[in-house]
């Protein structure tokens with residue numbers, strides 16, 4: 397265990413008024429700080445670990461109570477950080493929490509850096525780096541599916557998988573190294589190389605299997621940008637509201653109402669989708685509207701997917717066709733709205749004018765076809781591939797690039813074996829691969845990368 401000699405403190409709950417607010421303290425001085433700050437209601441001798449005590453936090457200036465609280469001391473190593481941790485459960489108000497934190501600082505604590513509690517947990521071996529990163533994903537998850545995947549990461553499912561790949565690799569490496577010790581000869585005999593080439597192939601398959609889950613994992617973690625576009629009055633704002641399940645955009649029958657953008661994140665069948673409602677595209681816009689329209693083209697260019705909305709109660713117009721044509725290179729869904737009114741666009745016409753474009757009839761106003769549209773968005777986001785029900789998904793770019801590097805070292809080792817390279821060189825490449833795999837869980841991660849990772853956390857986490 398890596399002992400820190402300083403004791404850190406921070407407010408662990410979000411700002412604002414709440415039922416409770418927690419000041420978290422971690423380090424060797426936690427219990428001493430408790431002795432001086434906390435006045436228990438009943439004196440019960442030394443504090444028992446993992447027990448709540450009721451009392452007051454008192455001001456060092458005048459001995460007056462700052463707040464009536466519950467404190468819990470969690471002695472090392474059975475705490476989040478692996479150190480002595482003191483949590484002071486106060487009433488949830490900014491003023492109270494800051495006053496309690498200030499007292500703790502006056503009693504020798506240091507204000508914690510961003511993510512420092514989790515960093516200590518990692519340095520003290522309470523979790524590996526991948527699990528520490530999953531903590532942040534868990535807190536910021538925007539859908540249940542995202543939460544499940546992050547929780548699986550926190551529970552160590554992906555860490556275990558990578559660890560087992562590492563063990564397999566270590567086995568090959570140790571065999572190779574022992575053969576280097578026994579002979580100075582080059583290891584190019586087919587009896588030796590063939591089985592190793594095969595074993596490496598097996599490891600590569602496992603790594604590639606994990607890499608293949610990245611697209612899906614990233615989607616559920618980071619989400620997807622969808623822009624709704626179309627001419628004015630086709631029902632774009634109504635569709636945004638329908639997908640959000642609330643009235644957010646202004647819906648009017650006057651064309652050209654949405655001149656700016658409205659962006660909202662919405663959970664579409666487990667995927668956090670950033671939906672953008674844009675200005676209506678029309679031929680002769682007014683001044684302000686023109687700017688809005690210019691921006692629409694920019695927005696749609698950046699989008700991961702575009703929903704072109706047309707009004708199915710009127711025949712297709714030149715503008716509709718223009719919008720579709722301009723977005724043809726994008727993953728595109730054609731949503732034909734106002735299905736509750738008389739259909740003026742025959743399906744046959746759609747498939748003739750826009751071959752290969754997937755169309756769905758909806759009624760933004762009454763909800764008809766919305767579930768089908770959501771399914772279509774999800775299917776297109778997942779590239780029409782079956783999505784897995786496994787929670788063992790790769791979500792993090794850092795992990796992905798480490799796995800890719802590990803795989804390319806293995807490929808180099810494999811082609812070296814085929815070319816009759818020396819055992820030393822093959823061993824070197826296998827070690828390189830091991831290092832890349834090790835960087836995922838943090839076994840071989842440099843200090844500056846660690847700092848970078850934890851600096852994205854919030855204070856108190």
Ligand code: GDP
Pocket residue numbers: 627628629630631632633634635646647648649651652653654676733734735736737758759760761762
């Ligand atoms: P936008 O300009 O494209 O954002 O269109 P709005 O969402 O503001 O809608 C324009 C008009 O069409 C409003 O009067 C809506 O009530 C109406 N509208 C939108 N969707 C539907 C629909 O599915 N059915 C019918 N009948 N009217 C709709």
